[in-house]
Amino acid sequence: MAHTLIEKLIGNKVGKEVFPGDIVTVPVDWCMVDDIMVAFAAAKFEEMGFAKIWDPDKVVLIYDHFLPTTQADDSRQFRAGNAFADKYGLKNVHRTDGICHQLMTEAGYVKPGDIAFGTDSHTTTYGCVGAFSTGIGYTEMAGILGTGELWMKVPESIKVVIDGTLPSNVTSKDVILRIIGDLTASGATYQSLEFSGSTVDNMTLASRMTMSNMAVEAGAKCGIFAPDEKTCEYCNIPYTEKEKALRPDADASYSRILTYKAEDMVPVMACPSLVDNIKPVSEVSGTKVDQVFLGSCTNGRLEDLHAAAEILKDRHIAPYLKMIVTPASVKIYREALADGTLGILSDAGAIITTPGCGLCCGRGGGILCDNEVVVATNNRNFLGRMGTSKVKIYLASPKTAAMTALTGVITEA
Amino acid sequence: MGRIFKFEKDVDTDQIIASQYLLFPTIEEMKSHTFESLDAEFAENVRPGDFVVADENFGCGSSREQAPSVLKALGVKAVIAKSFARIFYRNSINIGMPVIVSKELHDAVSAGDEMELDLENGTILAGGKTYSCTKLPQKMQDILDQGGLIASLNKED
Numbered sequence: 394m395a396h397t398l399i400e401k402l403i404g405n406k407v408g409k410e411v412f413p414g415d416i417v418t419v420p421v422d423w424c425m426v427d428d429i430m431v432a433f434a435a436a437k438f439e440e441m442g443f444a445k446i447w448d449p450d451k452v453v454l455i456y457d458h459f460l461p462t463t464q465a466d467d468s469r470q471f472r473a474g475n476a477f478a479d480k481y482g483l484k485n486v487h488r489t490d491g492i493c494h495q496l497m498t499e500a501g502y503v504k505p506g507d508i509a510f511g512t513d514s515h516t517t518t519y520g521c522v523g524a525f526s527t528g529i530g531y532t533e534m535a536g537i538l539g540t541g542e543l544w545m546k547v548p549e550s551i552k553v554v555i556d557g558t559l560p561s562n563v564t565s566k567d568v569i570l571r572i573i574g575d576l577t578a579s580g581a582t583y584q585s586l587e588f589s590g591s592t593v594d595n596m597t598l599a600s601r602m603t604m605s606n607m608a609v610e611a612g613a614k615c616g617i618f619a620p621d622e623k624t625c626e627y628c629n630i631p632y633t634e635k636e637k638a639l640r641p642d643a644d645a646s647y648s649r650i651l652t653y654k655a656e657d658m659v660p661v662m663a664c665p666s667l668v669d670n671i672k673p674v675s676e677v678s679g680t681k682v683d684q685v686f687l688g689s690c691t692n693g694r695l696e697d698l699h700a701a702a703e704i705l706k707d708r709h710i711a712p713y714l715k716m717i718v719t720p721a722s723v724k725i726y727r728e729a730l731a732d733g734t735l736g737i738l739s740d741a742g743a744i745i746t747t748p749g750c751g752l753c754c755g756r757g758g759g760i761l762c763d764n765e766v767v768v769a770t771n772n773r774n775f776l777g778r779m780g781t782s783k784v785k786i787y788l789a790s791p792k793t794a795a796m797t798a799l800t801g802v803i804t805e806a
Numbered sequence: 807m808g809r810i811f812k813f814e815k816d817v818d819t820d821q822i823i824a825s826q827y828l829l830f831p832t833i834e835e836m837k838s839h840t841f842e843s844l845d846a847e848f849a850e851n852v853r854p855g856d857f858v859v860a861d862e863n864f865g866c867g868s869s870r871e872q873a874p875s876v877l878k879a880l881g882v883k884a885v886i887a888k889s890f891a892r893i894f895y896r897n898s899i900n901i902g903m904p905v906i907v908s909k910e911l912h913d914a915v916s917a918g919d920e921m922e923l924d925l926e927n928g929t930i931l932a933g934g935k936t937y938s939c940t941k942l943p944q945k946m947q948d949i950l951d952q953g954g955l956i957a958s959l960n961k962e963d
Contacts, residue, residue, distance in 0.1 A: 429828055433872075437956065441960065442960065466829055469829070470829065511869075514867060516869075527893075529893065529897075530869055530870075530871030530893065530896065530901075532897070532900045532901060532955050533897070536959055539959070540959075578866055579815075579816070579863035579866065582889060582890075582892060612863065667816060754825055755826065773867065775820040776820065776821060777824055777843045778820055782843040
């Protein structure tokens with residue numbers, strides 16, 4: 394029978410043909426535990442009475458939300474994480490290397506065809522390399538740490554096809570925001586979003602990562618791309634028959650198919666305070682902005698910093714406006730430092746911060762107050778996420794964010 | 807019978823429990839901040855046995871298990887919504903709090919109304935009317951019956 398990409402991936406893992414709705418127990422290739430959840434997961438793990446972790450080498454512990462700490466109690470999580478890692482022999486521990494979702498592929502863990510679970514909802518990001526990955530709670534994580542497996546329902550799939558060449562001011566962020574607007578915040582709940590078409594074939598892995606990252610904002614269980622030569626190059630593995638076979642059948646059955654022409658896409662924003670409140674930038678342009686945030690696991694990569702630097706080179710951001718730039722990882726930070734990108738952004742007046750989640754999760758520097766407006770490249774504009782519940786958060790691409798920083802009002806790139 | 811606390815669609819986990827409270831050492835210390843940005847008096851007013859009734863996509867957003875945990879700690883007996891975000895749904899079952907899908911209830915009731923839930927038969931009684939609600943898949947019902955994932959895993963041992 395014909396199958397979607399996610400059905401093939403799960404079928405390979407459990408060694409039998411699977412269909413949407415089947416409840417299967419899958420073996421887990423990777424577990425990601427972040428600093429917010431590690432103390433809770435560790436406590437639940439001990440409460441469950443496990444003597445050891447099923448395979449400590451498949452567990453990755455990453456500190457990112459509290460880097461560097463901003464409140465007196467934050468470092469308690471690091472101490473709890475260190476104690477857990479020492480006690481159970483975890484070797485894959487990243488204490489200052491960057492955001493978990495960047496590191497899980499960048500540092501060479503997750504590969505095409507793998508199954509990964511993480512204690513953070515944006516674990517969907519690893520779908521960019523053709524893996525199945527999704528977020529879970531800490532009790533469930535404790536269960537996997539002890540058993541190495543998890544039960545799940547094989548999801549139905551929504552096929553998203555984008556063909557053609559994107560206009561120069563439109564990025565993969567605009568594409569995924571548009572898709573979320575069309576699906577709504579719950580339109581893909583429990584389902585797999587499967588991206589394809591010539592536009593995504595031509596995208597960099599970094600751009601695909603942005604789309605997989607935000608799949609969860611439409612409620613999706615995962616957002617997945619079939620692996621290609623570029624994927625394997627990024628993952629440092631040969632492109633073999635195994636990866637080539639990991640693609641959907643042409644006559645697979647989908648719950649829904651969305652088709653887009655890239656040339657019709659325009660820069661868009663998610664307006665306050667829902668991710669599916671999508672409007673063309675041209676409709677909200679002119680709105681005065683207090684701060685711009687360029688960073689996060691959605692858009693804190695080298696190509697995102699390059700896009701901003703191209704706009705801000707030899708220019709200066711608007712007076713009164715603050716621009717915060719937070720590279721997604723130390724590797725990206727160093728690359729951007731070496732090629733002059735950070736210098737350009739700094740010359741333009743941006744505040745460059747240490748790699749990590751930063752302002753995205755409302756813990757880093759840059760917290761705002763009532764009625765302030767922020768244009769941000771991250772993935773959520775929920776009430777109260779970056780300060781008080783009256784802060785207005787607009788989500789946009791790095792290009793729109795940089796143009797806005799330049800003018801001080803929302804501006805199309 | 808328990809009272810209904812009513813919420814609209816797309817209630818996210820930041821609204822249920824904001825990130826600045828996630829690191830409080832215990833759920834007991836967090837729970838007074840439940841729904842703070844939506845209904846600052848919720849934690850004070852809710853009583854054990856009450857229900858949260860919501861529109862579509864309840865619990866969207868982050869994977870924080872603290873969201874269903876604070877509701878359970880405040881004594882919320884169940885959340886009944888038109889639909890749930892998947893991580894919130896799994897987390898609720900894993901901590902032993904029923905999450906029930908009813909397409910009709912939200913539009914038919916008002917905040918403060920009283921209701922009764924019959925989990926076994928999949929029915930809700932409110933305002934003299936009976937509404938049907940979805941029963942859980944067996945795998946989830948088993949976990950819930952045993953009082954959550956920890957109790958369930960301990961039992962397997």
